[in-house]
Amino acid sequence: MRTHKEELYVNIRPRSGDEASIPLSNLSSDLSSWNYELYGVQLIEVPLLVLKETRHEFDHASQQVEFNQFGPLESLGMLATTQTGFLPKHAPDYRFPGPLQTITDLCHQAGAHYARHDEAEFRAWLTMVSTTFATSVVDTDEIYSYATKLPQERQKMLMVPLILMSHMWRQGSPVLAPATGPSAMPKPLHELLITLSEATGIIPRFNQILMTMLAWKLDGKSDGDLLSHRDVTSLEQMSPYFWLMNQNNQSELDLNRAFFAMEAFGVPIYGWSCFALECAAQNNLKGAVQALKMIWAAMKNVYTTTKTLMPRIDADEFRKLQVTGGWIEDEVTAVASGYQLPFMLMLDALFQVNFSHPGVIAAKQNNLRFVPQHWQEFFHMIRSHCPSLKDWIQEKNNSELTEAYTDCVQLFALFRSMHKYVGGQVIKGATTTGRKFDSPDENYMQFMEEMEALVNDTTAAADFFKG
C-alpha cells in the first residue's frame, strides 16, 4: 500500500484564524496551552494535518476508485479537505437557476406551514403552490431540463428541499402518529425528485448526510462561501434552516447543531487517523503516538460539545423530526442516526470496532445505504488497512504507544456511554427512532440495550492490550 513520502505540514491554530503551516516535525504534542471556550466549556485547539486539496466530486453511480492504491492520506485528500473534512468546503448553496429556485423558496415556506400542525391545511397549501409552480413554466419538461443539466453535486443539493417537502407532505402534521403506506407529493415536485434520485443514485429520503452535511447555515456566511475550520466550529453562528421550526426557531437548530458539532470538531481526526495508519506501515512510533494524542484531543472536543449540546435539544421537536422523517411507504429510513456520520465511521474503522448486537448490525446496515459509495469504500480501506493499528501496536509492545491507543478507545467508549444516557433522555417518549415501536418504553429499552452493546463492543477494541 502506498504511503506518504513527502514532508507533511500542520496547520497549528485553525481556531485562531492562524493559517500558518509548519512542518509536522516541528509540532509539539503538548496541547495544554491551546485552550478556548465555547458555550462556557473549555475546548482544545487541535492542529490540522494539511491535506493536498484534491477533493473530487465523484460520480456517485459509475466512477470506481481503488483507494488501496493510494494509501490513507492521499485517499483522504480525494474526499475531504484540511479545514472542513467531509463537510462541504463551501457553505451549502441552495440558489438554483430558472424555475428551480422556486423549489428552495417553497421549502422555506413549507416549514412554516408544517409547523401549524394542521394536516389538511398543509396539504391543501402544498397542492395549491405546486399547481402554481407547474403553471408558471411553459411546460413541466422545462423544469426537468434545468434539473438534468445541473452538475451532479448541484442535483444532490436540489434533492434536499424536495426530500424535506416530500416527508412533510407524507406526514401532514408532525404531531400525528408516524404515517405509513405509499404517498407522493403533487406533480411536478414528486417527478422532479424521482428524476434527480435516478440521476444521482441517492435514495430520496431524509437522512443524516442531508441533515448534518448539507442542511445548515452560518451567520455571516453566504451560500457558496469558502469555509475555514474556524467557521464550521463556530456553532454559535449556526442559524435555523429549512424546516420543523418551533415558535422560537430553536429546537430544530439545537438538534442540527448537536449532530453538526460531532462532524465539525471531528475534522482533525481524519488526517491524524490516516497519518497513524501510515506510521504503522512505516514503523514510525513517534509519529503514531503524536497522531493518537491529536485524535484523543479531537475526540475530547467532540465529547464535550456533544455533552453540552444534547440536553438543549427539545424532546418534543426531536420526536416531530423522527415521526416526520422516519418513515416512507412501509419501510423505515434513517433519520437522526449517527451511524451515517463520517466521524463515527472513521473511528469505528480505525479501531476496528466489531458490532455484536443484531439490532446495531441491522441499523448500521440500513444507515449505510445513505452513505455515499466512495466514502464507504474509503472507510472499508481504513478498516482493512494492513497492518492494522491495533496489530502493529501489539507487535511493538511499546508502553507509550499502547497507552495512547488505549486512551483513545476508552474515550470513544465513554463518548458512546454518555450518548446512551444523555441521548436516552431525549428519545424517551418517542415511538420511533428509525424503527417503529408499539410503545415509548419499548423504544427506549431497545435504544438503551443496543447502546450498551455498542459501548461494550467499543471498549473491547482495546481489550487486546489487557494482561
Added chain:
Amino acid sequence: MLTFKVAELEFFVEHGTTIQQICAQYDTPIIFGCRAAKCGACIVRILDGGKNLGSIGTCEQAVLDILAAEPDHRLACQCTVLGDVTVEVG
C-alpha cells in the same frame, strides 16, 4: 446548614445531601447522564471546598482519568455535600 453554589445559584442544604438530590429539586446547569460514574456527563470543576465532597471512588476516578480531568474536577453524581462547596460545570 451548608452552602452549595453553582453558576450564581446558592442552595442551603443539610449535611450529607447529594448533588444529585439538589439538582433533582432545583434547576441547575449540571447535566446528568448515567448518575453512576459510567459516562462523565456530570463533570464539574470545584472552585472551593473540594475536601467537602467526600472521597473519590474507583469508578469515578476511572472516568476522570479517561477524560484526563484536572485534580479539581469531580463527577457530580458521586458527590455528597459535607461542607460548603462551590462548583462550575466542567
